[in-house]
Amino acid sequence: MTTNIKYTFKDFASDQDVRWCPGCDDYVILRSIQKALPQIGRKKEDIVFISGIGCSSRFPYYMDNYGIHGIHGRAAAIATGTKLANPDLSVWVASGDGDSMAIGGNHFIHAIRRNIDLNYVLFNNEIYGLTKGQFSPTSLLGQKTKSSPYGNVQAPFNPGELAIGAQAKFFARAAGNDAKLQTKLYIEADKHKGLSLVEILQNCVIFNDGAYKDITDKSVKEDAQLVVEHGKPMIFGKNKDKGLVLDGMKLKVVKIGENGITEDDILVHDAKEKDPTLHLALVNLKEPVVMGVIRAVDDKTLEDREAEVTEYAKKVNPIKSFEELLFSGQTYEVK
């Protein structure tokens, strides 16, 4: 249910002290969501935040909405129940890379394939924060952590790639320090019907500080990030002079103005293309890292399909009430 009440971000802040480490990107995410919600226009009481366990999963405590701080890895499964039970709610998941892709990997991919209408915020800091610094399924090969003192040997997932493999219809990405883009993406995520996955490249200042600095530092970010927008050419760079073109099946960075390349040669981003091939390439691109809404394909949601099937059952099932059911089929009287 939408609302006419004019909220400010403060309306979404609970009275609990926020207990993340000073400097953690989680603060930026919190604030960005609190800023997005008034623009989304849903009633406070219709919004639910569900999380697992991890630093990131403390999130619901800091929101003044309904919420469950669940158990490790099960946020998506819990949220699925909440959303199926009441499709009118706006259900958000807040979950870390470990929570979502280590112990919670199965629920993660299944929620995605079912296209249930959740807004899923993935706090990817490439580390287990709460348990003090073990490698996660997104940690880099060779990364030294408490549980990989000689370097991590387990090749990482790329969350967007995994999501596309699991049939994701919506995938967006933003840097942990980019409050503005984040706010925008949360609004887009909410607008999109179906599971909206937003990956945040979140810096953990304590156990994996600087993991993204080559992408997110002020000094480099404009050349290291390409923020895509549906319908717009994929141009980036400090001077807005770089862009993507197709080279066979691969993406290539070109410079506008060099070798006769003009803006018109640059690929125009189509987030709504059903075929995931190009989106996969975008998701996997390393230089630049692609931010923004990479994929946003309309499709039926799980709830839509549930509703259809319910309608159908109502039509075809001859039994119309529980009492009728009790007496259906072969019964007999004892007198």
Added chain:
Amino acid sequence: MTTNIKYTFKDFASDQDVRWCPGCDDYVILRSIQKALPQIGRKKEDIVFISGIGCSSRFPYYMDNYGIHGIHGRAAAIATGTKLANPDLSVWVASGDGDSMAIGGNHFIHAIRRNIDLNYVLFNNEIYGLTKGQFSPTSLLGQKTKSSPYGNVQAPFNPGELAIGAQAKFFARAAGNDAKLQTKLYIEADKHKGLSLVEILQNCVIFNDGAYKDITDKSVKEDAQLVVEHGKPMIFGKNKDKGLVLDGMKLKVVKIGENGITEDDILVHDAKEKDPTLHLALVNLKEPVVMGVIRAVDDKTLEDREAEVTEYAKKVNPIKSFEELLFSGQTYEVK
């Protein structure tokens, strides 16, 4: 360890009665593996089959090798332990679509991303067989089963797509009734170092009979299937006159001889291309369905990386024995 012993397929058949339903494709898979193993040239005692629970997971009982019939969904995790414990073993996983992608989905994607050298045979019958016919994560939308009497509302995974999302380095596919191709693929799977996933489109005669008949029936299969081979043009059809070309980022079927198209225009299959984009497109193609080794990219295996790290640890760790460890650091005498 390879062997000089000349086995026949009978050497790999255990003394247990095979108890699948008459007509089940599982028999074909069993026989094809038993035929592949003598050609692989590994010693019987070095081969281990590990499974979960399901009709398909009864597989190890019928092989005269070492084996574990595990618990539902955990085959990949158990096999990971076995292979890490002894990389010299040839470790095979036999698992159904439910076992691998419902309850076992998490272990499935993690085994893939780690690229541990398992040969993973996925019996995909798009149904839960052993529990008598509920929809599985690969069942079609709308499919009526015991647990979806009004039609399935959960959009299916495509196993190859999910695997590529999880960083698969080897993916192959064959029809359940195609013993010859299967035998070949099992041999290829074994040759490949790293996780080799072989999806079998397996017909369940009891609960999902005919699920693949439009692809696998004798009468249609040559036009419905494209069997790819590395380095060969992707040509198919009863008359070998159809082929794939690239149309932007999409695959298109063309007819050789029409519109001036010659064999030379047809895409040559490169299973070794690291970039997964084209492989994803092949995996997702519906008409024709692509069979054979779609992706086979060389990369380090988990065991390789474990071995490297062990070497490294041996080099850098100043403590060379457990006794030394006991007395390392600050100790003191009480007299």
Added chain:
Amino acid sequence: MSKEALHKNKKQLDHVVIRFVGDSGDGMQLTGTQFSTSAALLGNDIATFPNYPSEIRAPQGSLYGVSGFQVNIGSNEISTPGDDLDLLVAMNPAALKTNIKDLKPGHMVIVDSDAFTRSNLQKAKYDSNPLEDGSLSNYNVVPVPMTSLTREALKDTGLDSKSMTRSKNMFALGMLYWLYSKDPKYTEEFLKKKFKNKPEIVEANIKALKAGYHFADTLELMPTHYVIGPAKKEKGTYRIIMGNQATAWGFMAAAKKAGLDLFLGSYPITPATDILHELAKWRNLDVIAFQAEDEIAGISSAIGASFAGKLAITTTSGPGLALKGEALGLAIMLEIPLVVVDVQRGGPSTGLPTKTEQSDLMQAMYGRNGESPAIVIAAKSPADSYDMAFMAAKLTLEHMTPVILLSDGYIGNGSEPWRIKTLDEMPEIKTYQITEYVEDFHPYKRDPKTLARPWAIPGTPGLEHVIGGLEKDKVEGTVSQDPLNHEEMVKLRAEKVRKVKDFIPPIEAEFDQEGDLLVVGWGGTYGSLKTAVKKYREENPDHKVGLAHFSYINPLPHGVADLFSKYKKIIVPELNMGQFADLLCMNYPQFDYIKYDKVQGLPLSSEELIKEFKKIIKDA
């Protein structure tokens, strides 16, 4: 003997135990169901139990592919599908071989003699034909060439021979109807309805049915037929209900009664899956049956749905319950309504998945980390599953803490007549749900009577709050690591479960109210125990034996010590290694408990129990 004479030769029986056995493809389940349904419709009390092979469709004629269906019909109260058989119907050698040991000596076995081919004998690992080698001389063997007789009867239908053969189960059924003087009309009606779009099938089946009936009528090998009079049962409308179906319906009834929708989050597992199948049918009646990706997602989705205000349940069997432990702990910590159904099967691990056992009791009590008490209750028969499912829902809603409902393969798959209980007959269910703003709301402020907390539902303005798995402040529910608050909360959660004692019926004994021996049971063994005690008392009228059957396990009901002290001996028969006896010992160490444990994947038989009772009373 003339036909007329034959007809007069009717013998009155008060009950009879029959088992139909054949290949998975022989239609034994249908035959058994039809026979028992007709009997029930004609007034008998009945109890039935199917016995599936663990293979889906084993090779024709193989020993492990034998499928069976047992039925006990009687003119007085029937509590179990019966122990030893009065009649065996065996459609092939494998079926004969695997079942003959259960037939009472001297009793009749009807076989399809056409099926005793050399190849079938070999598959059944018979060295010689048992119909000929005298090995069955202890039994009254009635060989009937059912296959050929059926084909003969259907030769004019135009069906192919395979299709004709498929009707031989109806031929067998017809014989049985004659033998037990039952009118085949209900089966005819059934066939007409079931195959209404395939008139040729209806015709063939009815023809075969009649042929069997008439064949038996004329057959000299069957000199007698039997009458089993109608049972005295409470007045009302009845239907035959399977345990799993009754469980499903019990929850539906509770949801209606509480004014809530029903949400099931489940993952298929034998022998619980039928509850999922059943509930999946009724999405037009406000039931969401969500098949999740695994058991953990099953319970987790139910937790999410409960938070959103549904009556939420999750169904499984032993291995699945093991997987749900962590999430169940969360539900206990959250203090939300949730029912977990465990239809127990043979363990440990995958164990004997299609067989029955009661070995998950301790798991239900303790299978979670930390101090995490749950209400644990158990159904005692197929029909009782309706009441206990209803009760599970009522307790979880009225006490705001999870309930585990234990059933088992035996009662889950078994069926019996059930006097239909409409919603009017069921007790009220009051919930703690709040869906409108209230002043002074505190998520963990409790109702002193039950210690239940309010259940404010998302969507309700002004009551926004967050619940979670960390220990929480005893009123506000916010995270609290305070030592004394934790201790208080641990005790509150335990006390909340203990208080349920005041809301459930006290334990009572059936039969003798004091005396030599108290038989103590719980869950699905009720029918066996009752039959055994009844028989024992009939045979030993001067021995005083009572039966105390527990439907409520945690907390135990009031009155236990009082009752136990009235008997000289206490025996606790269970289908496990004595788990309930151990629990009793923990709670009432002042009594001696004689364990009687059976772990064979089979129900208790009255014979073995009676033997044991005798021994104990003699020893006393």
Added chain:
Amino acid sequence: MSKEALHKNKKQLDHVVIRFVGDSGDGMQLTGTQFSTSAALLGNDIATFPNYPSEIRAPQGSLYGVSGFQVNIGSNEISTPGDDLDLLVAMNPAALKTNIKDLKPGHMVIVDSDAFTRSNLQKAKYDSNPLEDGSLSNYNVVPVPMTSLTREALKDTGLDSKSMTRSKNMFALGMLYWLYSKDPKYTEEFLKKKFKNKPEIVEANIKALKAGYHFADTLELMPTHYVIGPAKKEKGTYRIIMGNQATAWGFMAAAKKAGLDLFLGSYPITPATDILHELAKWRNLDVIAFQAEDEIAGISSAIGASFAGKLAITTTSGPGLALKGEALGLAIMLEIPLVVVDVQRGGPSTGLPTKTEQSDLMQAMYGRNGESPAIVIAAKSPADSYDMAFMAAKLTLEHMTPVILLSDGYIGNGSEPWRIKTLDEMPEIKTYQITEYVEDFHPYKRDPKTLARPWAIPGTPGLEHVIGGLEKDKVEGTVSQDPLNHEEMVKLRAEKVRKVKDFIPPIEAEFDQEGDLLVVGWGGTYGSLKTAVKKYREENPDHKVGLAHFSYINPLPHGVADLFSKYKKIIVPELNMGQFADLLCMNYPQFDYIKYDKVQGLPLSSEELIKEFKKIIKDA
């Protein structure tokens, strides 16, 4: 008083309990570790316990961000980190506020007075400055401007002010060294080694350390200093060891002793993760520490590794054990060696993850479907974890059935001196492993002594076989659904565990061997119980009190009933709601057990125990 006089004013103490508290960033863990290590190196017995906040790095100065480290050092046997404090060192107002209640009245609290700024006082929710408002008049408050004194001392180092401030913990440590007459040389050595590439840090820290030492020496506020003489300990080489580290090493020792490699499959969870961290370091010593995607994969990979011939273990805490239940059932069914370590924490659900509890005992016993008995043992102290991990490995290898080893956050994170036990001192471990062809191999043919089965390893020619979770034939291990075979197997698996009784030491009592009261404990409470019983007997020499501490829980050791019958009363103090008492009651219902339960996330204190003992003995 002259300096000399001061120096002479040394007081002998037999033990002292000190707690260092400050912000997470204040280095309290290092300070405490250094102090206790030095004390140990200088001959004291010690026990330590860290107390981390549950937040990673809470805001500076906040109440929930306080990090602490407690140490008990003594000249006689020290069994616990101590109850109430003799000395508190508090680096800021929040640290003072959250810890002062544990300081004994009249005792000394040293504070960094520089940290008592208005902003810090506010963050600590003090209305007025406790150093000034008289609220601490019950204590001996020693305010020291540590921050400024440290900066002053380091002003010539060229460090920036933030870096200088960071050394104030060394200043505090220096004061303590003087106060307890300890030579700071070990810390100097430590600093030189630890920061060998940062000489400026070494210099600054040593300067601060010395400054603190000299400051205390001159300070009039500290008129006395203390001497704690060396403790009498068994001869040998010692080191200070943390419980989790000892557990890791115990398994390494067992693997070496058995001639096997060690495989750990684990998923991080507080407070068990340090075992994973520790083992991950030693891959050069034939240890594979595999961090899996979740707990289920952790145990499953260990099962796979065990099948392949490794000594396989999996480590976790309560919620993780819940998740492992199903797979543990498989391991029990397979009859393979496997150790599951549960470092218990406060439950239920996520509970109090950083606090200690003993509430997983019942879960360890029963947290699986079906009849699935496991061997359950428990470590009683940090150093004992080495022996019990070794023993867990020995039992699982010599009996071919899984073992659950219970530890807890208190002993897992605690540390104490440990006389290093080399492999020579450890008992032999014989395995049932077969790696070469043998005639007449049957995978489930048992050693009659232990009922263990042979452990034939893949790669061995001619012994190919398949094991699985379905019930199996008692000799061949092939699938068997036979009812009597199942019953026999259920009993065999139980008997196998029961037989372990003959291979473990019988229960014995410490202190009085009969008399008024037997204190019964298990696991990590040993130190607290021992301290309490010792003290109690000192205070009440005519009361006879014994202590029976259980390391073996399933099976219970021989001699229990005999021992219990020698005392008038039995008390069972536990950090749960009486789970062990319940188990005892189930096994030995003839005794009355007085429960003493504490569920606060805290260890037992000797004071509370002594009070309880008194009450019981008086009531008797």
